[in-house]
Amino acid sequence: xxxxxxxxxxxxxxxxxxxxxxxxxxxxxxxxxxxxxxxxxxxxxxxxxxxxxxxxxxxxxxxx
Numbered sequence: 001x002x003x004x005x006x007x008x009x010x011x012x013x014x015x016x017x018x019x020x021x022x023x024x025x026x027x028x029x030x031x032x033x034x035x036x037x038x039x040x041x042x043x044x045x046x047x048x049x050x051x052x053x054x055x056x057x058x059x060x061x062x063x064x
Contacts, residue, residue: 003024003025004024004025005022005023005024006021006022006023006024007020007021007022008020008021008022016035017032017033017034018032018035018038
């Protein structure tokens with residue numbers, strides 16, 4: 001049996017929120033963010049990705 005994963009992101013303009021839903025074969029999660037929270041999380045994710053790129057020169061094209 002193959003494992004399926006799904007990610008859904010939606011923006012609700014009337015209620016000023018972003019909804020994130022993540023599901024796999026046996027579990028699902030639903031999280032609702034304000035626009036400010038979503039921006040803060042996006043900034044943290046980008047900072048983490050940038051840090052990983054710096055620590056992994058082969059992947060970022062800086063070495064290898």
